[in-house]
Amino acid sequence: MNSPVALAAELPYSLRGSIVRSESLAKIDSTQTLAPSFAGWGRLAANSMAHMVEHLFNGVIAVILPLITTSLGLTLAQAGALASARTFMAGAASFPSGLFADLARRRNLLLGLCLGMIGLGSLGLSAASSFPVLLIFMALGGAGGGGFHPQSLAILSAAYREKRAFALGVHDSSANLAEVIGPLALGLLIAFVDWRTALQIWAIPGLVLGVLYALLGAEDSAAAPQRRDYRRALWEDVFKNKTVFSLVAVSTLRAMGQTALSAFLPLYLSLHLKLSAGAAGAYMSLLFFFAGIAPAFVGWISDRMGRKSLIAVFSFLSVAVIVAVPFLAAGPLLATAFAALGALLWALRPVIITAAMEAVPQNLAGSIVAVIFGANMGVSFLAPLMAGVVADAYGLPAALVFISAFPLLAAVMMSLFFKPANPR
Template identity: 30%
Template sequence: MQQRTFLTWFAVGHLANDWPIAALWLIVPTAGIAMDLSPTEIGLLFTLINVGGALAYLPAGIVADQVADRGRLLVATFWWVAIGYGVAAAAPGYLTLAAMLALAGMGNAAWHPIATGVLTRRCSEQPAQALGIHAIGGSLAEVLAPVSVGLLLAHLDWRAALAVCVLPTLLVGLCFPRVARAVPRVEKTAVRGPDMAELLATWRRRDGLRLVAMICLYNMALMALLSMIPLYLVAAHALTPAAAGFVFSALLLTGAVAQPFVGRLSDMAGRRPVLVAGNLTAALAGAALVLQPPFAVMLAAMTVAVAALDSIRAAMLAAAVDRAGRREATTLGFAFALMDGVGALGALLAGIAAGLSWPHMFALAAGLSLAAAALGYATDFSRPADAARR
């Protein structure tokens, strides 16, 4: 299979796997309103969902680095996602819903380190660009799923809408086995203690710890914005779920389109300038939102903040692969676990801040982005092998 077709199918697979979880940006606030939940409880629900999914990232990455036929693992994730979210639609209460969504999210989580590990190995000369093309699928899911689910919620309750949202996953899951056969087989290797110790040592060094902290703060800022913006639009501006879905999707569109280009830019110009600029831009836009400007200005500032963070995601992941140098799937599993595990605390903190006021919530997101930019400026993004030669 030609590389362009291969990359396109992986982007489509990413879109289908992320479709139900992207729909949650609208379904969870709608379910929260139906259940009479507070902003803090809604933020906690997002955090529990993402922490549950984060538990699968690292194990999936380790397994992918040991299994020769990784295509079969990718096919399995579609069925886990479709069945998991379909069952979650029947959850009877808050805690049961959180548990079922977290379990379903594990299937979605498993896709990411396996798929990105395959791509970074196949496209080793331009890993960030390949990750950016793959990321388009997830970003388009976040753009299109809220629009579709917003329209569904005008006619269905949140349970029926969630059940309908698994259909794209089922459809692509039926088509993906042919693509899976084109995934290059790799030599089956066992995880050895010295290898894992060396990998951990890489992250325990000063710049490794800075990169870990930057990844966490970056995604905390992004999660804070994404988890609260739909609720903000409905609660503070009285938008309908359908209107909020259209606005939220429009916010994500710019970042979705920019990801492969920003990824390629980071391959050529280096990780630091791209990551610092993206986080700093988001911090400035978040600071503007603290002032609660007129609606049109507010939408523009939210678009800039979300797009700036979303567009640098591929560069962030490529920086993690650069740091480790090998065992791509394990490294990416670790990076995704940081983003959606520790980073998911941003949703909880944003919910608490929104309980005080909406300016507090936007100030939190701006502060987290600013801290990530500062860490990015202080971090040496050289590959360890390159640093050793200097």
């Protein structure tokens, strides 16, 4: 008699009339459940805390990189290379991490390793005195961050199948809050110690939590899947899946809009509205604050409302807010617009990832995360370049209107081409 796991894996394939693929997928379904030590919502709390630690490393770029540049006499090109090394390695590491997230039995060890790499990156930077060494440890931290997401999201997807969007929303909120808290906390720390000591202190959370998660975060899992069957399922259910393709495109367009806005909203506030650095920072902090708290609520809503409607509506609303910004003077209305952007456009990422996970078998959760993050990182850097060309030619308000085209295309694609899949 077939096991329940095998039957669950075979059903979607049988409906499509492909017996061979159903047998293949039955072999590789490695459904994983919570260990007793992470019963209930403890797993979500642990992964969200780990996600905060992963994003705290971003504070190194915002606060410490200028100090390293000045202290070691680096050129601006070298400083840019350090930031690029982190981003490049994060994107490069996401693909093998997605593979391991779907094939490995002990994902807690891999997630703990990623956190440890982030801690070692900070520790190595604190001791570095030359550009090549800085480059190595910045890349190490970036690889840890890029490898973290497929592991963590695949673990949560298996643990909270009925509340995926909510769980991924809480996970995303923790990262966004870390983006706000990290630079502030690190800046405060720098007021009392030098940058090398600050980096040594900053390494502690990653190293400690990495060891704890590796030791205590084990999942109950079945046997590891076979690679041949995994490759077949990856090709059939991810790369040839039109629903997945549409979601990757929607996610990339959303990321392009977010990346461009992150660069050009501060420029608009400072150069066009002539606001002080403090006032401009207050507006951006408001945006990031709502980006931090909104994903959990948006995920909860999407678990009840449905993915397609929510993503399309929130994308269209984001377009309206972005287009309205150039017509608003500094004050309460502009502040409301910035808060709305955080709650609308920024909060969509976990919902899109949830929809993509529901379109593939559970055993491919890590791979779909890797594909989405890889596509986002590999393409979204183009958006600020294009917006910059528009800004030079027509001004910053026109650049903001141009940026609204990205969520608009995402909304149209979601409305016309996305067909919801039955959750796997």
